[in-house]
Amino acid sequence: MKKINSKLLTISEIESSVLYGKAEISETNPTLKIELHVNGKLTKSLIVNSTDSEPSDLNPTSFEFELTDLEVWLTNEIEIRVESDDNDVLASASVQYCPKIEEFSDQLRNIFDTGYYVSRFMHSLPNTEIAFEHYLTRGIYQDANPNIWFSNRYFREHYCDLIGKRAIPILVYLDRESQRKYSASEIFSPKHYVEANPDLAGIHALLAHYVQHGHNEGRNCSQVELQEELISEVGNLIEIEPLIEPIESNRTRIVKYPFLKQSIFAPSIAKKYFGSEIKAIVCTPFISVGGADLVSTYVLKALQKKYSESNVIFIVTDQSRIERPDWISSGSEIIDLPQLCGDGSSANARMDTLYHVIGELNPELIFNVNSHVAWDLYRKFGKQLSSAIDLYAYLFCFDFNQHNKRVGYIPAYLPTCIGYLKKVFFDNKQILDELRTLYGFSSSNLERLQTLYIPSEDLDSISTIHRSLPESERGKRKVLWAGRFAKQKRVDILIRISQAMPDVQFDVYGTEGNAEEGRGIVENNYANINYKGTFSSYNDLAIHEYDAYLYTSQWDGIPSILINMMRMGVPICAPEVGGIPELVFKDTGWPVKKYDDVQEFETTLRRIFSSREIGKQKSRLGIKHVKARHQWDLFNETIATALGEKVQISDIAIASNAR
Amino acid sequence: MNITCVITAHREQHLIYPTLKSVFRAVEYAKKFGITSEILVTLDNSDTVTREIVERELLSTGVIESISYGDLALSRNHAVKQAKGTYLAFLDGDDLWGENWLANAFFLSESREDEIVCHPQYCIYFGQTQYIFEHVDMESPQFVREFLNNTNYWTALSFGKKSTYEKFSYKKNEIDKGFGYEDWTWNVETVEQGIIHKIIPGTMHAIRRGKTDPSLLDKTNMRTTVPRIYPMYCQTRVA
Numbered sequence: 098m099k100k101i102n103s104k105l106l107t108i109s110e111i112e113s114s115v116l117y118g119k120a121e122i123s124e125t126n127p128t129l130k131i132e133l134h135v136n137g138k139l140t141k142s143l144i145v146n147s148t149d150s151e152p153s154d155l156n157p158t159s160f161e162f163e164l165t166d167l168e169v170w171l172t173n174e175i176e177i178r179v180e181s182d183d184n185d186v187l188a189s190a191s192v193q194y195c196p197k198i199e200e201f202s203d204q205l206r207n208i209f210d211t212g213y214y215v216s217r218f219m220h221s222l223p224n225t226e227i228a229f230e231h232y233l234t235r236g237i238y239q240d241a242n243p244n245i246w247f248s249n250r251y252f253r254e255h256y257c258d259l260i261g262k263r264a265i266p267i268l269v270y271l272d273r274e275s276q277r278k279y280s281a282s283e284i285f286s287p288k289h290y291v292e293a294n295p296d297l298a299g300i301h302a303l304l305a306h307y308v309q310h311g312h313n314e315g316r317n318c319s320q321v322e323l324q325e326e327l328i329s330e331v332g333n334l335i336e337i338e339p340l341i342e343p344i345e346s347n348r349t350r351i352v353k354y355p356f357l358k359q360s361i362f363a364p365s366i367a368k369k370y371f372g373s374e375i376k377a378i379v380c381t382p383f384i385s386v387g388g389a390d391l392v393s394t395y396v397l398k399a400l401q402k403k404y405s406e407s408n409v410i411f412i413v414t415d416q417s418r419i420e421r422p423d424w425i426s427s428g429s430e431i432i433d434l435p436q437l438c439g440d441g442s443s444a445n446a447r448m449d450t451l452y453h454v455i456g457e458l459n460p461e462l463i464f465n466v467n468s469h470v471a472w473d474l475y476r477k478f479g480k481q482l483s484s485a486i487d488l489y490a491y492l493f494c495f496d497f498n499q500h501n502k503r504v505g506y507i508p509a510y511l512p513t514c515i516g517y518l519k520k521v522f523f524d525n526k527q528i529l530d531e532l533r534t535l536y537g538f539s540s541s542n543l544e545r546l547q548t549l550y551i552p553s554e555d556l557d558s559i560s561t562i563h564r565s566l567p568e569s570e571r572g573k574r575k576v577l578w579a580g581r582f583a584k585q586k587r588v589d590i591l592i593r594i595s596q597a598m599p600d601v602q603f604d605v606y607g608t609e610g611n612a613e614e615g616r617g618i619v620e621n622n623y624a625n626i627n628y629k630g631t632f633s634s635y636n637d638l639a640i641h642e643y644d645a646y647l648y649t650s651q652w653d654g655i656p657s658i659l660i661n662m663m664r665m666g667v668p669i670c671a672p673e674v675g676g677i678p679e680l681v682f683k684d685t686g687w688p689v690k691k692y693d694d695v696q697e698f699e700t701t702l703r704r705i706f707s708s709r710e711i712g713k714q715k716s717r718l719g720i721k722h723v724k725a726r727h728q729w730d731l732f733n734e735t736i737a738t739a740l741g742e743k744v745q746i747s748d749i750a751i752a753s754n755a756r
Numbered sequence: 757m758n759i760t761c762v763i764t765a766h767r768e769q770h771l772i773y774p775t776l777k778s779v780f781r782a783v784e785y786a787k788k789f790g791i792t793s794e795i796l797v798t799l800d801n802s803d804t805v806t807r808e809i810v811e812r813e814l815l816s817t818g819v820i821e822s823i824s825y826g827d828l829a830l831s832r833n834h835a836v837k838q839a840k841g842t843y844l845a846f847l848d849g850d851d852l853w854g855e856n857w858l859a860n861a862f863f864l865s866e867s868r869e870d871e872i873v874c875h876p877q878y879c880i881y882f883g884q885t886q887y888i889f890e891h892v893d894m895e896s897p898q899f900v901r902e903f904l905n906n907t908n909y910w911t912a913l914s915f916g917k918k919s920t921y922e923k924f925s926y927k928k929n930e931i932d933k934g935f936g937y938e939d940w941t942w943n944v945e946t947v948e949q950g951i952i953h954k955i956i957p958g959t960m961h962a963i964r965r966g967k968t969d970p971s972l973l974d975k976t977n978m979r980t981t982v983p984r985i986y987p988m989y990c991q992t993r994v995a
Contacts (some may be wrong), residue, residue, distance in 0.1 A: 216902065245897055284898045327960055330854050331880060334962050338774040338852060341882040341962050353890040355903035365902045453905055456986035477980050480934040485988035
């Protein structure tokens, strides 16, 4: 697009042969003449002036022209000129436009290979809609090929009489494809494709079929069968080796590479986009509101602090989902792996792609926080990867299934992968003892396991309404519960506690999970449970209104919400499971021995209500405990220390190492 | 000497006999065009049956190198050092060449000023699996560089200048460390360094699949091994 002054004039789009644009009227140029030139000829003009609209740099004037006298099959050169009332040309912009492109849009989409196109013609990460839009508005006019099997150069060379200079080759091909007279390139002929594959005789969109299915199925598209001389030579070889089969029956079924998927291009696209600057990669399955996802963003921050934002990539591996973009700084480099690999990519394909992306980007380390794709990568390629780069991971706790059997990331991955990992971090100490007892790891493997406490947010302590006020003044006692409605979090126990304490109001913030009881809470089926939806910030919670924070769970690490509640000085009632006793103990909070002892929960909560001075002391000690153990500097230093001194890399000559 | 025909053998026993016959045939065909060839067989940790057949068939017309590397990459590198030919052509001890392979590859190579490596147009797979595989010419639009990192475009049975194989020696397989596919690694390395891999039209090899003693390729495939195609595997880490 050529522009003299792009601020004055913008061509927004052309749709259905109507051009939409914007021009800026100013006090110095209150009247503008806007001219439309088509293929070098002035065809229309209009005058806009300040009486037509409020002149403002923020409110450019919109205009539109209906494009007539276009050559329908050809590339039309469209130019807009903006002149002052003195006929000075103030701005101009030009675009190319062929009306037929819109009509063929669906057919073009069916032959469009996003990975190939982005790798060859764009400098960005793949997004199918953006890439296709780029192709329709720019690439197609510049003879950019939509896939490897159609060649604009070939079509122009072989069918120049058909298309001339200004026709768009792919449109002519698609229009005439059903005739099967014109080859798309040296390597695709619709005629040969049908001859080699008679079952496709009824299909008209043959190039589309080949792009989407045929080439991955190993179908021939340009060669019908082997030459007679070669068939004869096979006969000669059979005389030497009788096991060689005659190939008459196979002569049209010839396997030929490549089998292309978008994921094939993903590593080279990543390399082109990020270059050689990447030092660290953090892998996370997705970003929901879960604690593990939050920890992955903490790890990202720590590595960005060590290396800088542009040297660290955050890869979302399992689902294209970032529900909390505010957890990630705006300058962060992010890869959406499912999107990079293309629609329908399997977990296995994503794992292989991740391997090749790492190969191309050549980082110093990979840090995995709960990504299944990355764990599968460690399991399959850990031996090779660990010989070249450092592998890290963060784990939290065992999960348990309905038979009370340990499941989850730790049993699935840790025993097989531990030898490849430089360090595995856990958010609590208790789990290390459990692993030692359960797996009997060697001393060298045990040294790889380290506790790394999650930092708290920088929150002010909040004094909560206290207990000594008479009920008539303070109203009902209020208890806060916040978390996921997951089976792990024992929502059923929360409900039973609330039923045992009808004089207390329970405000519940929660996101849907796999606990059926959550539905009843969301539907406000319980008299003294008030469902409040979800929250995005602790400032949303009106913490000062609550007498206590109640936590229920059957297994856990050290939940970040407990760390932050303690940081704010809120009295915490929580079960002694997992790593929680390392945070909530008699000096800092109100622990409950058994996670399902409703009576003990009730008694403990009532003790909180009546223990003002003790409560204040515990809050003070709790804040001190969190500040000492769950702080950012310690988190960053621990990671930096674990990463060790910067590794010096020296290239060895690329030669055999076996002389 | 124009061409050294290198046959890398291990314990193929009777299977090496048709291999040798196909080599003799190709050598005779090339001779008609004035192309001179020598035959060099590497017997790597071989057995008496294989040795007896090779010694009997070669008589005094070829060279036998007895080695104990236990590795195809090292076997090939050893053959490169011993070869007298300007060009080398590799063949595994149980596969076969088509008759015109040596001659046609030689003539294309001689016609090019740049450094190329040649592959046959077709591979006829036989034995436990049977299919025809067509190689892709690097100068064809069907060659997609990115695909080479995912899948090896060409077999190991290449033809090229001795100087090329000296400049780019094969990397030893280290299956226990997870690294194999020495030919794939070699293909990527040479492509990265600007060597063009060409197809010789109208030529073929016959490749045996599913042997009695699993090939190194089969063993490689049984475990998760990868080629050393990324720079990170070629860097040393100094603490």
